[in-house]
Amino acid sequence: DVVMTQTPVSMSVSLGGQVSISCRSSQSLVHNNGNTYLSWYIQKPSQSPQLLIYKVSNRFSGISDRFSGSGSGTDFTLKISRVEPDDLGVYYCGQGTQYPYTFGAGTKLELK
């Protein structure tokens, strides 16, 4: 199985600040078809996860451009700029390149 390692486990941020979350996979996430199926989700308290980014850097419909994804191969990053109160929650990366699909353990974003 592909192991997804997220860092940090938690982080504190001031409103208006910027954060970066790292996600590393134990194997390359480049699919045979050339695409890289790495997604980012946020889960707010008592809610279902919500898709932010798919295929490394594509923002899902309605997602603010304050969220950006980058990376390739096994090394990926989610950046959030001008952090707002609604951005607080747990962020997960997930891979859909290879079965079984797997997720990182999560990064909790809290207010400083």
Next chain:
Amino acid sequence: EVKLQQSGDELVRPGASVKISCKASGYTFTSYSMHWVKQRPGQGLEWIGAIIPIIDTTEYNQKFKGKATLTADKSSNTANMELSRLTSEDSAVYYCARGTLGGSFAYWGQGTLVTVSS
């Protein structure tokens, strides 16, 4: 509007089985795979498996083979997951999520809490 409506929370006895449903609306049910994800209290997300309704093909996480059985009812646009021989380790919130090209989950159900207790 795409919507995935899951069945209600369940309290079940150890050793029993439970069936959770996920009714889809707002899109063509057979055009997308349906996935199931487990989340234990305070824990991360674990992919259980998926079903492709149009061809009734399933893919399971090896860890959940024998534990979860996925089915789809095309007549009612409903995906189902049955969990068998339940133990305390199965107590969790279970989500259905619609698959997309690219292995991401753009739409999620609200979650069904399964509590295994005597």
